[in-house]
Amino acid sequence: MPSTSSSPSSPAADSARVDVIVDGVAMVQLLGPQDRLLKAVERQYPAVRVLVRGNEVTLEGPRADVERAHVLVDELVAMVRKGHDLGAADVATTGRILDNGQGHPADLFGTAIVTNKGKSIRAKTLGQKSYVEAIDENTIVFGIGPAGTGKTYLAMAKAVQALQRREVSRIILTRPAVEAGERLGFLPGTLTDKIDPYLRPLYDALNEMMDPEVVPKLLAAGTVEVAPLAYMRGRTLNDAFVVLDEAQNTTPEQMKMFLTRLGFGSKMVVTGDVTQVDLPTGASGLQLVTRVLDGLDDIHFARLTSDDVVRHTLVARIVDAYTKFDAEKQAQQFARQQKRDQESGRPAASTGDER
Numbered sequence: 163m164p165s166t167s168s169s170p171s172s173p174a175a176d177s178a179r180v181d182v183i184v185d186g187v188a189m190v191q192l193l194g195p196q197d198r199l200l201k202a203v204e205r206q207y208p209a210v211r212v213l214v215r216g217n218e219v220t221l222e223g224p225r226a227d228v229e230r231a232h233v234l235v236d237e238l239v240a241m242v243r244k245g246h247d248l249g250a251a252d253v254a255t256t257g258r259i260l261d262n263g264q265g266h267p268a269d270l271f272g273t274a275i276v277t278n279k280g281k282s283i284r285a286k287t288l289g290q291k292s293y294v295e296a297i298d299e300n301t302i303v304f305g306i307g308p309a310g311t312g313k314t315y316l317a318m319a320k321a322v323q324a325l326q327r328r329e330v331s332r333i334i335l336t337r338p339a340v341e342a343g344e345r346l347g348f349l350p351g352t353l354t355d356k357i358d359p360y361l362r363p364l365y366d367a368l369n370e371m372m373d374p375e376v377v378p379k380l381l382a383a384g385t386v387e388v389a390p391l392a393y394m395r396g397r398t399l400n401d402a403f404v405v406l407d408e409a410q411n412t413t414p415e416q417m418k419m420f421l422t423r424l425g426f427g428s429k430m431v432v433t434g435d436v437t438q439v440d441l442p443t444g445a446s447g448l449q450l451v452t453r454v455l456d457g458l459d460d461i462h463f464a465r466l467t468s469d470d471v472v473r474h475t476l477v478a479r480i481v482d483a484y485t486k487f488d489a490e491k492q493a494q495q496f497a498r499q500q501k502r503d504q505e506s507g508r509p510a511a512s513t514g515d516e517r
Contacts, residue, residue: 178225180232181218184239189217191242192235194250199238202253207231233260240268247282251472255287258469264288275319276326276371283319283371289470290316296462297431302421304409305433306448307466308481313433314407315367320431321403322371325385330427332384334404335364336420338391340411340440361388364407391416400425409434409448417447437488 184192192199193214200219204212210223210231219235221228234257241248241256246268256267264270271291274282285291290312296303297320305313321333339360365388368377380386391412406412406420409432417432424430434448455461468481 176225177223178228180221180228182221182232182235182239184217184219186217188239188242189219191248192219192238194248198250199248199253202250203231203234203238203257206234206254206257230257230261237266237268240266244268245274245282246271246284249472252286255469255472259288275316276322278371278373281370283315285316286312286472287470289464289466290472293464293466294320296464297429300460300462301428302424302430302432302461304448304451304461304463305431305466306436306452306463307470308435308437308468308485310471310481311466312470312472313435313466314363314405317405317407317431317433318364318367319371321405322368324403324429330403330429331401332403333386334399334402335361335368335386335388335407336391336394336405337361337364337407338409338411338416340408360390364388364405391420394420394423397423398425399423399428401427402429404428404430406430406432407434410436410439410446411441412447413441413443413445414447414450417451421451437484 194200197214200212200214204210207223207227207230209227210221212231213220213222221231221235223231234253237256237260238248238253241252246252259265259267259270270288271285274284275294276283285294289307293303293305293313294316297317303317305311305317307313318335321330321335324330325333337360365377368386368388372380377386381388391406402425404423409417411434412420420432421430432448432451436446436449436452439446439449452463456463468479468485471481
C-alpha cells in the first residue's frame with residue numbers, strides 16, 4: 163500500500179489532512195487523462211479537496227470524509243498496481259463497495275478474463291463478479307439487467323477465454339434481427355449486408371478482445387460465427403460457446419428453439435434487458451423463461467442492476483430514473499383499476515403478489 167502521512171489537525175476539530183505518497187508510474191495511472199480519476203474522487207466525496215504535487219496526493223476536509231477518501235485512494239493505487247484499467251465509473255463503484263464494507267475491490271475482482279493490446283477485461287462490480295463465476299459453474303446462464311452492466315461484453319470475453327484455453331472449438335454469437343422502434347424497410351445488398359447492422363455490436367466487441375487481423379480468419383474458418391437467431395433452427399451446437407444477445411426481443415417460441423440447440427460440451431449465455439422489449443406484441447421469451455426454468459439445476463439467472471453499470475456514471479442515474487418512473491406508472495395504473503372496480507361493484511384488483 164502507498165505510504166501516507168497525516169499533518170496535525172486544523173483548528174476545526176472535525177477537519178483533517180492526509181498526504182498519500184504514490185510512486186511515479188502508479189501516479190500517472192491514478193491521475194488518468196486530465197486528472198479524471200482524482201476528479202472522480204472529489205465527486206465521490208464533495209467535501210474533500212484533492213491536491214496533487216509531484217508524487218503526493220493531499221486530501222483535506224472533514225475528518226470522516228477524508229478518512230473515507232484516503233481508503234478509496236489507497237484502494238485505487240492497489241488496483242492500478244494489480245493491472246486494473248480504471249475509469250471514472252470504477253472510482254464510484256470502488257467507493258460504494260468500500261463504504262458498504264463488502265471487501266477490497268483490488269482482491270475481489272481477481273485476474274483478467276482476456277487481455278488484448280495491454281487492455282484487460284475483468285469484472286468491475288460485485289454483480290459482474292457473480293455473473294462471471296456463474297458462467298464458469300453452469301451450463302446455461304441468463305444475464306439480465308439494464309444497459310451498461312456488461313452483460314454481453316463479459317459473456318463474449320468468457321467465450322474468447324474458453325476458445326483460447328481450447329475448452330471449446332468454436333464461438334457462436336447470435337441475436338434476433340429486431341429493429342429498435344424504427345422501421346428500416348428493405349435494406350440493399352447481399353444477405354450478409356442486410357443482417358450486418360443487427361450484428362455490428364458483436365463484431366465491435368470481438369475486435370476489442372482479439373487481434374482485428376485474426377478475427378476475419380476465424381470467421382472465414384467458422385471458428386467464430388456471428389449469425390441472426392433465425393439461422394439456429396434445426397442445428398445442434400456441440401463443443402461451442404454460444405451467446406444470445408438482446409434476448410428480450412425473442413418470442414417465447416424462439417427462446418425455446420434456441421435453448422434446445424444445446425449440444426454436448428457446450429455452454430450458453432443469454433443476455434437481455436426485460437425493460438427494453440422491441441417486439442410489436444411485447445410478449446418476450448426472456449420474460450417467460452425466467453418463470454419456466456427458474457430453479458432448474460445447471461441453469462443460473464444472474465440479475466444485474468444499476469449498481470453494476472460501468473458506462474458513464476450518468477447511465478446508472480438514467481436507469482434508476484426510468485425504474486422509478488415505471489414503478490410509479492404501474493402503481494397509478496393499479497390505483498385507477500381499483501377505483502374502476504369499486505365503482506362497478508367488482509372485486510378489487512389484485513397486485514399479483516398474493517398467493
